Amino acid sequence: MKFQVHSALEYQVQQPSTLILNIHALRSPTQTVLEETLELEPYLRAEEFSFGQNANRLLRLEVTEPLTFKITYKAIVDTIYQIIGLEKESGTTPIMQLDADVIPYLYPSRYAQSDKLQRLAYSKFGKYDKAFEKVCAITDWIYGNVEYLSGSTNSQTSAYDTVTERAGVCRDFAHLGIALCRALSIPARYFTAYAFKLNPPDFHACFEAYIGGNWIIFDATKLAPLNGLVKIANGRDAADAAVASIFGNVSCLSMQVGCDAIEENFTPLYYDINQQQGLSYS
Structure with a gap:
């Protein structure tokens, strides 16, 4: 596309x-x-x-x-993008089986303090057997429990702040999704993009979770179709993939x-928790 x-x-x-x-x-x-x-x-x-x-x-x-x-x-x-069939995905990939370059995305980071959110993660999402179901449940919970509110946070706001204040922007939604995934031993990384007809227009942030050997895209804001993203950068969190890092006054x-589609046959794609397939840009 x-x-x-x-x-x-x-x-x-x-x-x-x-x-x-x-x-x-x-x-x-x-x-x-x-x-x-x-x-x-x-x-x-x-x-x-x-x-x-x-x-x-x-x-x-x-x-x-x-x-x-x-x-x-x-x-x-x-x-x-690839549509990845997850019918045979049996659960979280054992850490011993993860590639070495995936391991860093299990650790707590500056804006995604997964170590502080383990109790919440297991109480809300531990009941799901498959990793894809867990991450879909995480995105649905964030969407339903955190208000998208422009100007409500700043560059210092972390996932722990967001779950406490229950308000944020796309950056905060992504950090919370990443932290909850990592708290469940699911590798997750930050994803910045241009997003098709995003309203209000801005750079967009979402996240990818490592499921069944693939990086699968998720967006807890549900403001843009998952197949309408043009990737800019990946990182552990926004510290690695900020749009602007300024050194000075x-x-x-x-x-x-x-971000506009050039082709006319664009069909927006979103997930629901009952789906058995995810979308990957990697």
Whole structure:
């Protein structure tokens, strides 16, 4: 499925600073960037780089004097997702059988304190036998018990804060889903994306759970179809996959984000707990 994505961010820099931005569509075997452009007004020194197993595409900008600048990214991206049959999936994969690169996604992290949520996780979701059923139940519970409320949280809000305050945005919904999965020994990782017709328009955050040897996508906000995502980055949580990491005195003045389907035959896909199949972008 082909999508046209774009983002435009404007920043005011008060003193010499460095920004690391994470707005490029990921290149992977299941996601091809067919066309892309990046514009900086005014011109600034910029360097694209990547690191780690996820190969997120990061852009480092050096600003040597106070100014206001705008960065605009546009791309046409072809995504290929797989429908994974989970009829034979018998439960959580034993940790001894997990690949080494999956193990880090079992541990508590800065925004996903799974060690603090084990009692809640087992009391609410321990009754389900299959991992897919557990994660669907987790997303349904978050959707039904946490209010989506713009501006209700900040960059310091964690999964533990969200389950206490029962309000948040997509980032918080994702962190809570990740923490509850890890508390049940299900590896889970953060997922940022451009999302088809997301309302309100913004960068979107959801999560993937490792089930039956595959990374399966989940979105507890239910604000975007699961097959309408263009992946930007993965990480343990938002600390690894933030849209912007700022080192200096910088303020964001405006942000515009969009994702539109180029093809007309788009059919939105969502889950319910009784399904026996999941969707994977990996």
